[in-house]
Amino acid sequence: MSTVTEAASDMPSSRYRPSQRVLHWLMAIVIISALAIGLYCSYLEPGTPLRRALLDVHKSLGMTALVLIAIRLPLRLSLGEPANRQPFGALVHYAARCTHMLLYVLMILMPLAGYVTSAAGGHDLPWFGLFQWPDLLPLDKPLEKVAARIHEYGAYCLYAILSLHVLAALWHHFFRRDGVLARML
Ligand code: HEM
Numbered sequence: 001m002s003t004v005t006e007a008a009s010d011m012p013s014s015r016y017r018p019s020q021r022v023l024h025w026l027m028a029i030v031i032i033s034a035l036a037i038g039l040y041c042s043y044l045e046p047g048t049p050l051r052r053a054l055l056d057v058h059k060s061l062g063m064t065a066l067v068l069i070a071i072r073l074p075l076r077l078s079l080g081e082p083a084n085r086q087p088f089g090a091l092v093h094y095a096a097r098c099t100h101m102l103l104y105v106l107m108i109l110m111p112l113a114g115y116v117t118s119a120a121g122g123h124d125l126p127w128f129g130l131f132q133w134p135d136l137l138p139l140d141k142p143l144e145k146v147a148a149r150i151h152e153y154g155a156y157c158l159y160a161i162l163s164l165h166v167l168a169a170l171w172h173h174f175f176r177r178d179g180v181l182a183r184m185l
């Protein structure tokens with residue numbers, strides 16, 4: 001092996017681990033689909049067959065996100081993040097940190113609030129028509145209302161923070177060309 005290749009292999013990788021990358025993109029697909037379907041459902045008349053069918057898919061995607069985050073969070077805590085390819089200014093660094101932390105909070109809060117809304121309201125908890133998730137809560141209409149409010153305001157936060165996150169990734173890729181997107185590819 002040449003000296004250059006040896007030196008290169010000694011450098012810490014600037015990419016996330018394969019397991020982290022797979023989970024990031026899998027969850028991105030699941031969460032963006034859940035967001036889009038949830039948003040569409042909010043414009044449909046309650047009780048219509050279309051809204052019910054779409055909410056079943058929405059709940060299935062949301063519960064999938066809950067299972068995936070339960071795997072992803074411990075992985076992130078144990079594996080950490082790769083070193084940056086280029087050192088960023090303190091402001092960019094902390095803005096990215098804050099955004100990522102808020103995304104993690106919302107990835108836990110949104111499915112949990114959705115689950116509580118459905119379980120406390122005595123509604124179905126299907127998973128793609130294959131089985132029902134256990135309903136761990138007694139019927140509690142006031143709790144259903146509070147959880148639905150949290151779910152709704154959490155969705156507004158997610159629209160805002162996710163837009164920032166995606167715009168930042170595109171800005172790094174197309175304007176700064178600093179390889180930030182490649183860390184996740
Ligand atoms: C990442 C996960 C999730 C995201 C991003 C998400 C997003 C959304 C959005 C954007 C809406 C429409 C806004 C609103 O009315 O609140 C919504 C509604 C809803 N979601 Fe979720 N959701 C997720 C998980 C879940 C889960 C796991 C469940 C239940 C098991 C669930 C149940 C519901 C229900 C029942 C509604 C309709 C609420 C109503 O009209 O009062 N969601 N969700």
Ligand code: HEM
Nearest residue numbers: 027028031032076081096100103104166169180181183184
């Ligand atoms: C098209 C959509 C998306 C793009 C282009 C994208 C891009 C990226 C990139 C390039 C990174 C690495 C940033 C860095 O190294 O500093 C990253 C990290 C991250 N992304 Fe996304 N992302 C997308 C969707 C999402 C979604 C839907 C979520 C969750 C709601 C999400 C949550 C995160 C989190 C939490 C991190 C930090 C990873 C960690 O440190 O564990 N992303 N994303």
